[in-house]
Amino acid sequence: MRYTGLTPMKLGKLGQAITGKEIFDLIHDDLVRVEKEIANESVAPVDVVTNIGQHLQASGGKRLRPALLLLASRLLGDGGHSAIRLGAVVEIIHTATLVHDDVIDDARTRRGRPSTNVQWGNHTSVLAGDWLYMQAFQAALRERNFHVLDLLIGLTQMMVEGELLQLERIGRIHLTEADCMELVDRKTACLFSVCAKLGALVSGADTATEERLGDYAWNLGMAFQLVDDVLDFTASEQTLGKPVGNDLREGKVTLPLVYALERASAEERCAVETILHQRSYDGVPFRQVLAMVERYDGIRRVKDRAQAFTEKARAIIGEFPESAYQRALYSITELVVERDH
Numbered sequence: 001m002r003y004t005g006l007t008p009m010k011l012g013k014l015g016q017a018i019t020g021k022e023i024f025d026l027i028h029d030d031l032v033r034v035e036k037e038i039a040n041e042s043v044a045p046v047d048v049v050t051n052i053g054q055h056l057q058a059s060g061g062k063r064l065r066p067a068l069l070l071l072a073s074r075l076l077g078d079g080g081h082s083a084i085r086l087g088a089v090v091e092i093i094h095t096a097t098l099v100h101d102d103v104i105d106d107a108r109t110r111r112g113r114p115s116t117n118v119q120w121g122n123h124t125s126v127l128a129g130d131w132l133y134m135q136a137f138q139a140a141l142r143e144r145n146f147h148v149l150d151l152l153i154g155l156t157q158m159m160v161e162g163e164l165l166q167l168e169r170i171g172r173i174h175l176t177e178a179d180c181m182e183l184v185d186r187k188t189a190c191l192f193s194v195c196a197k198l199g200a201l202v203s204g205a206d207t208a209t210e211e212r213l214g215d216y217a218w219n220l221g222m223a224f225q226l227v228d229d230v231l232d233f234t235a236s237e238q239t240l241g242k243p244v245g246n247d248l249r250e251g252k253v254t255l256p257l258v259y260a261l262e263r264a265s266a267e268e269r270c271a272v273e274t275i276l277h278q279r280s281y282d283g284v285p286f287r288q289v290l291a292m293v294e295r296y297d298g299i300r301r302v303k304d305r306a307q308a309f310t311e312k313a314r315a316i317i318g319e320f321p322e323s324a325y326q327r328a329l330y331s332i333t334e335l336v337v338e339r340d341h
Contacts, residue, residue, distance in 0.1 A: 018327055018328065020331075023067075023071075023328040023332060023335070024067065026071070026325065027071060027074065030070045030074075030084060031066065034070070034084055034088050035057070038088045038092060039054075041092060041136070042054065042056075042092070044131060044135075048120065049131050051120075052099070052128045055113075056095050056098075056099070059113050060111060061091075061111060063091065065090045065091055065094055065191060065195045066087030066088065066090055066091045067087075067332075068192060068195040068332070069083060069090060069195040069196065069199040071325050072203075072213050072217075073200070074199075074203075075199075075203075075320065075323065075329065076199075076203040076204070076205050077203035077204060077205075079199060082143060082202040083199060083203070085139055085140075085143065086143070086198045086199075086202060089137075089139050090136075090194070092132050092136040092139070093133065093155070096129045096136065097159055098110060099117075099126075099128060100125075100126065100163070101163070102115040102116060103122050104167065105250050108243075137149075140152055148198065151197055151198060155194045158185075159190065162182075165182065169183075169252075171277070172276075173253060173261065173272060173273055175253045175258055177255065177259075179258075180229075180253075180254060180255040181255075184222055184225040184226060187225060188221045188222070188224055188225035188228075189217075189218045189220075189221030189222045189224075189225065191221065192218060192224065193214040193215070193217045193218040193221060196214050196217035197210050197213060197214040197217075212319070213316075216316040216329070217313075219309045219313035219316070220309070220310070220313045220333060222306075223307075223336050223337055224336045226302050226303075226306040227337055227339065229302060230302050230303060230306070231340070231341065232245065232246060233245065233289075233290055233299060234290075248289065249281065250279070253276070255302050255305070256299055256302045257289070257293060258298075259293075259296065259297065260292055260293040260295075260297075260298035263296040268292050271284045271289070271292075272289065303337075306336075306337055310336065310337050314333050317330050318330065
């Protein structure tokens with residue numbers, strides 16, 4: 001397995017340098033087992049679903065969500081095969097959301113490759129996404145643990161509600177910071193939180209410890225999505241694996257733009273509304289929007305918010321006894337805010 005975009009960092013009060021590669025090396029064997037589990041769970045009686053599953057798995061990804069679950073499990077003990085199985089479950093759920101998102105957004109690429117809706121069409125992709133959701137729950141059901149199902153069902157409802165809220169807000173320029181934070185919570189942070197909670201659960205942690213790890217991961221997820229929103233403006237298309245400026249082209253107003261619009265002139269707001277209406281940069285070039293967002297500190301303010309969430313995450317994980325896994329969870333916060341894709 002190959003992991004990219006992982007850079008060295010220092011750990012402040014923990015006083016030990018650790019790299020992204022070292023983090024993933026700690027759980028390398030477990031992640032290999034998770035990959036095998038994903039491959040096994042993605043085989044369907046209908047060939048096209050299996051083909052889509054293989055296409056998505058071959059596209060790679062950071063596997064940050066199963067890694068989070070595995071590190072939380074190892075921090076507190078050893079969740080054994082339950083941690084492996086649930087690591088596959090959360091990644092399959094994440095993949096299913098991406099399949100549906102690409103259909104809704106009419107996306108053309110995903111991780112630098114043609115999206116499933118481009119290759120197989122919308123109808124097949126929607127049904128394949130549904131199948132992946134159900135397969136993930138079928139795998140989770142083998143744990144025979146109602147708490148696991150409670151977490152996963154609540155998570156899925158949160159994410160679907162988030163997608164519905166986002167659809168309601170497509171094309172709307174009058175969004176607030178609170179509107180954006182609600183979507184960040186529902187789209188990303190809730191999944192990160194459940195990953196850490198499941199890792200704690202399978203290792204026999206008590207409720208208080210499970211909740212603390214969930215809070216750590218929720219803050220991490222908030223930071224992760226805010227950095228994503230920044231990268232949609234600042235990354236290169238080659239690095240990002242999809243077109244830059246894609247959110248606004250799809251009618252989505254994210255936090256960097258919300259902050260900029262607070263200070264924008266009527267003419268600048270009109271330019272943004274033109275893009276939202278046309279769903280393209282034909283009338284107003286992307287570079288003009290980027291210049292406005294940078295001029296009014298939208299990028300910097302969102303980075304500051306992301307940094308504040310990472311500091312909360314560090315404070316929580318810093319309360320746990322020091323170990324290789326605790327240092328890894330501490331270090332992931334740096335990877336999240338410093339990444340370029």
